[in-house]
Amino acid sequence: MNSLTKRTVPKLIVLLLAASLLAVAGAACGGGDDEADTTATTVPAATDPPQATDALPTPSDDGDEPPVHEEDEVAFDAASATITVDGDDSDWAGIEGATVSLEQIEIPEGVDWDEPGALEPINVVLKVASDTDNIYVLMEVPDDYDFVADDANLSAALAVMFLIDPAAGPHMGATDDDLEVGLGMVDIWHWELGCAAGALSGGGDPGSGDDPDCNFDDEFATNPEEREDDGGGDEIVNAAAENSLSGVWAHTASASGAGAPGAWIFEMSRPLQTGDPQDAQLASGGTALMALAYFDADETATGWTDTGHLQSAEVGWIEVTLP
Numbered sequence: 001m002n003s004l005t006k007r008t009v010p011k012l013i014v015l016l017l018a019a020s021l022l023a024v025a026g027a028a029c030g031g032g033d034d035e036a037d038t039t040a041t042t043v044p045a046a047t048d049p050p051q052a053t054d055a056l057p058t059p060s061d062d063g064d065e066p067p068v069h070e071e072d073e074v075a076f077d078a079a080s081a082t083i084t085v086d087g088d089d090s091d092w093a094g095i096e097g098a099t100v101s102l103e104q105i106e107i108p109e110g111v112d113w114d115e116p117g118a119l120e121p122i123n124v125v126l127k128v129a130s131d132t133d134n135i136y137v138l139m140e141v142p143d144d145y146d147f148v149a150d151d152a153n154l155s156a157a158l159a160v161m162f163l164i165d166p167a168a169g170p171h172m173g174a175t176d177d178d179l180e181v182g183l184g185m186v187d188i189w190h191w192e193l194g195c196a197a198g199a200l201s202g203g204g205d206p207g208s209g210d211d212p213d214c215n216f217d218d219e220f221a222t223n224p225e226e227r228e229d230d231g232g233g234d235e236i237v238n239a240a241a242e243n244s245l246s247g248v249w250a251h252t253a254s255a256s257g258a259g260a261p262g263a264w265i266f267e268m269s270r271p272l273q274t275g276d277p278q279d280a281q282l283a284s285g286g287t288a289l290m291a292l293a294y295f296d297a298d299e300t301a302t303g304w305t306d307t308g309h310l311q312s313a314e315v316g317w318i319e320v321t322l323p
């Protein structure tokens with residue numbers, strides 16, 4: 001641990017130590033290449049174990065390497081495919097994605113946010129595909145099985161975020177320079193597991209992002225403290241709220257009961273174009289800027305907290321090029 005010097009930013013140290021110590025796949029650390037693909041750690045198949053990668057930046061031999069960036073940018077190409085949203089990841093087997101490091105935010109001083117429980121950073125797998133009409137997202141999280149149907153905080157939860165306004169930061173519209181200042185609107189798929197494995201979640205009444213049955217909500221935010229269901233909120237009127245988001249989850253060890261080690265499979269889809277100003281509008285050949293969050297039920301004795309989630313914003317927006 002003490003071999004790293006303070007020249008590297010502390011958050012990068014945390015990230016890199018986690019990747020090397022845990023011997024799991026680290027997010028790419030390409031040192032700021034222009035070519036998108038070279039910065040992504042590709043993963044050949046959802047069921048393959050993560051491959052250890054060279055996560056530490058190496059000193060330059062010849063002096064012409066670009067400077068090491070503070071953040072490990074992640075960028076990759078989405079596949080052209082039509083995916084069946086059923087919690088079975090076999091249709092992603094031939095699709096490459098990226099390994100993304102998630103870690104807790106540093107709570108700013110002076111805010112009245114909940115005190116989180118401590119969690120180690122984790123590496124999750126993100127894969128994206130699209131066809132003529134829809135975007136498909138697979139997020140696989142290595143964590144034990146915790147699902148309590150009537151207590152969302154004692155179950156896993158997740159968020160998939162997309163940039164809407166170009167200036168929006170990856171911390172729900174803010175950046176870590178000031179987590180309380182939103183710079184633009186982001187689109188959030190927010191899933192607190194209200195229905196069982198294998199059940200189709202999402203959707204609800206037109207004009208609202210709320211999913212009253214399974215709690216897979218279509219939301220938006222302008223900063224970490226201002227998050228609402230599409231069409232909701234006190235001040236923003238949005239009669240065009242569209243809510244056909246859908247998802248199915250599974251866990252590889254659900255048959256073994258609570259606490260069993262394994263991986264979550266979250267399979268999700270939505271139309272590329274929704275006509276909803278509180279959604280990212282996506283198109284073939286375009287770029288989706290994404291961020292991820294995972295809420296671990298083991299964070300505290302009463303489950304996860306709003307502030308303690310593991311999230312990807314420290315690597316900036318994840319850049320996904322659509323086919």
Ligand SMILES: [Ca+2]
Pocket residue numbers: 083084085086087088089090091267
């Ligand atoms: Ca599937």
Ligand SMILES: [Ca+2]
Pocket residue numbers: 209218219230241242243274276278279
């Ligand atoms: Ca929507």
Ligand SMILES: [Ca+2]
Pocket residue numbers: 187188209218219220230278279280
């Ligand atoms: Ca939305």
Ligand SMILES: [Ca+2]
Pocket residue numbers: 143144146296297298
């Ligand atoms: Ca856990």
